[in-house]
Amino acid sequence: SGDRPPVRYSEPTLAARAARVLRDNDTGAVITAAPKLYPHMWSWDAAFISIGLARLDVRRAITELETLFRAQWRNGMVPHIVFTEADAYFPGPDRWGTENAQDGPSNVRTSGICQPPVHAIAVQRVLEIARRSSPNERADAERFVRGIWPKLYAWHRWLVEYRTPGSAGLVAIVHGWESGMDNSPRWDVPYDAVHPGAGLPPYVRKDVRVVGDPSERPTDREYDRYLWLIEEMRRAGYDQRTIVENSSFLVGDVFITALFAVSCDVLVELGKEFGQSGEQLRDLAEWAANARQAVAGSCHSVSGMARDRDLRASRWLDTQTIAGFSPLLCGGAPDDVQLQLLSLLDSDRWCGHPDLLAPVPPSVSPMRPGFNPRQYWRGPQWPVVVWLFGWAFERRGWHERARRMRDGGIRLTDDGSFGEYYQPFTGEPLGSTEQSWTAAVVLDWLC
Template sequence: MTGSLSIAARAAYILRDNSTGLITKAAPALYPHQWSWDAAFNAIGLAAVDLPRARLELDSLFSGQWRNGLLPHIVFDPAADGYWPGPAQWECATLSEEAPSAPATSGIIDPPVHAIAVDRILAVARAAGGPEAERTEAWAAHLYPKLLAWHRFLARDRADKQTGLITLFHGWESGTDNSPRWDAPYAAVEVGPSLPSYVRKDKAHVANAGQRPTDREYDRYLWLVEEAKRASYDAGLLRQTGSFQVGDVLFTAIFARACDLLAKLAVHLRKANDAAELKDFAAEARAAVFCHVDEASGLAADVDLRTETWLRTETIAGFAPLIAGGMPLELRRRQVDMLLGQRWAGHPSFKYALPPSTSPCSSAYNPACYWRGPVWPVFTWLLTWALSRSSEPGAASALREASLAQLADETFAEYYHPVTGEPLGSLHQSWTAAAALDWLF
C-alpha cells in the first residue's frame, strides 16, 4: 500500500476498533467513554468512510443532552470501566433536574465543535448524492433543534457579561486541561478538606506518568467537580461560588465559527429568526475574541474573571482569532506568520513543522507533558480547517502535509513530542485517526 492509503486504512480500522457499536470511545483504554468534542471530530472522520456511523456518533452524544441545552463533556458507556471520575462521582441525575436519568453524563461542557461536524458531514453526503444524501439532510433537520438548544445554553448561561467571552468553571471544559493558560487561576484554587480520597486511573494507561497532569493538578480538578456538584451544576450559582472562573478565547472563537455554520443550516431549513439570533451570537463572540488580542504579542489572551486579569501565556489558544475567522487582514497575516515562524511551528529544534500546544519560547514549555508542549494532531486539523476557510490555503496545506508525515508512524497518538516526534499519551486515539481520515478524504 502507498503511504496515504496505508494511513487511511489504518485510521479507519482504529475508528472501527474503538467503536462499541453505538459510540466511539475517545481512546481504547485511557478514555473508554464518549467525549463531547472528540465525538464531533470522530464524526468528521467517520463521514469519510461511513456516513450512517457519523450520524449515529452525534445522535448518541446528543442523547446525553440536558433539558437546559447543556451538552455534557462525557456521555458514559454503562458497559465500560476504568475511567475516573465516573458516573458515581458526578451524580448528575441526582443533583440536577436538568440532567437525564440515562445515559449517565458528566456535568460540565466541552468546546462546541458540533455544528462544524454537522456542516462537514452534510458536505460529504451532498457530494456523494443519492439516498445517503437524503438521509443526511433529514438527520440534520432532526438534530438542528438540539444544536440550537446547545448554542442558546452557551449564550444564555455561559457568555460573560463584561468580556463577552464564554465562561468556564473547570479547566477540563477548555479541553486543554493542564495548559499553562490556566496556571494562574488554578494557583488560586484552594482544595477543601472535604475532597474525597481517590486513586487516579489515568497514569496506568500511559508509558510515563510525566506525560499526564500532576497529582497536585488532579486535586484541583477533583475539587472543582465537588464545587460544581455543590452548585447542582448551575451556572448562576457557580458564578457566585466557583473558585475557578475564566473567559476562554479559544472556546469563544469555536463558538463564533460554529454559530456561523448553524445559522447557515437555519437558513437552509428556512428558520429566519433562528438564523438572525445565531448570527448575533457569532458577531458577539467574534468581537469578544478580537477585543482580547494582546497588541504586544499578537496572541489572544484568556481572562481570569475573578481577578479581571488577562492571562498572557504563549499557548496555541492564542491563535483563537484564526479559528474564529473574519479577522482584519493585517491581524490574520501577523498570526499566520507567527504560527509558521520560529516561535511556533518553524522552531529549529522541531522534527516536523507543526505548532506545539505551548511555544518552545515560553518558560512553561514542557515538550513531553500533555497540553504543556506536545503537538496535538487534532488541533492541527482544527487549524487547517479554519485556515482553508480564511483564504490561507497555503498555510493549511503546509500543516496538513507535515501532520500526515508525522502520522505515517501509524501509532495515531494522542499527542507527539515536537522535537523527537515520539508518540505520547494514549495510542490509537480516535480523534487523531479521524483527523487523518478527513485530511486524506
C-alpha cells in the same frame, strides 16, 4: 530520545489503519475516545470522530452525533462525557453524581460540564461528505441536519445564556476540562486560586496506570484541583447559575469563544439552507458577531496574541499558547493584528522552529520557558488542533496554509500509531495510542 516507530506508512495504508482504529474502538453504541485510557464518549472527540466516520459510513457518523445529543441536558448543555458501562476511567459517573441534577438527562449518565462547541462544524462536514457519496446517504444526512439543528441552536443558546458573564464577552469555562486543553499553562494562574478543601473525598487516579510514563499526564496537584471543582459543582446540584456565581474557577476562554463564533456562522449557513426560523438565525448572527468582537478585543497590544480572562480576578491572562492564535480561526481581528499573528505562527517560535519534525503548531511555543515537549497540553503537538487550524484556514480561503497543516499533520502521524499527542522534535507518540479523534482527522486529511 523517545521511540517513534521507524516506519512511515504510505497514505493508502495509513488511511486503512485509521479506519481500523475507528472500527476497533466501536463498542456498537459509541466509538470510545481511546480503547484503554478513555473508554467513554467525549463531546468534542465525538464531533471529530463523526467526521472521520463519515468517510467510512455516513449512517454510523450520524448515529455517533445522535448518541451524543441524546445526552444533551434539558437546559441545552452538551455534556463533556457520556458514560458507557466501562469502569476503567476516573472520575466516573458516581464521582460526578449528576443523576440528581435538575437539568440532567434521564436515560444516560454523563459528567456535569461541557467541552468546546465544534459540533456544528462536524454536522456540516458530515453533510458535505454525504453529498459527495450516494443519493441515499445524502438523503439521510439531510434528514439528520433538519433534526439536529434545533438541538445545536439550544446548545449555543445555553453558552450565551449561562456562560457569557462579565463585560469581556468571552465564553466562560468553570473547569479546565471544559477547554479541552486541561493542563495548559493558560490555566495555571486561575488554578492557583483554587484551594481544595478538607472535604475533598479521597480518590485514586486511573489514568497514570494506563499511560506508561506518568509525566506525560497532569500532576497530582492539578488533579486535586480538578476534583475539587467537581466537588463544588456537585454541592451546587449542577445548577449553572450557582456555579457561575460561586465556583472558584471562572475564566473567559478565548479559544472556545473563537470556535463558538465560527460554529454560529456554520449554523446560520445550515439554517438558511434548511429553512430555520429567521429569529433564530438573527440570534446566531448576533452571537457570532459578539464572540468575534470579544476575541479581537482580547488581543495583546504588543504581541497581538489573543488572551483568556480570569473573571474571578478580573485580569487578562498573558500566558502565550496555541490559543493566542484564536483570531485566525474566526477572523475579526484588525488586519495588522492578523498579519502579526500569521508571521508569528510561521516564525521559529512556532511552526518554523528548525527542530520540529512536522511544521505544525505545538500546544506551547518551544521557545517559551516552561515548555515541556512531553507533557500533555504543555508542549506536544495535537493532531486534532492541527486539523482545526487547517479547516479554518481552508474556510478563510487560505488554501496554501490549509495544505501545509494537512501535510504537516500527516507527517506527524504517519507512524501509524494514532497517538493522542506527539513530542514535537522526535515525533514520539505520547499519552494514548489508537486515539479515535487522531484516526478520524487523519482519515479526513487522506480521503
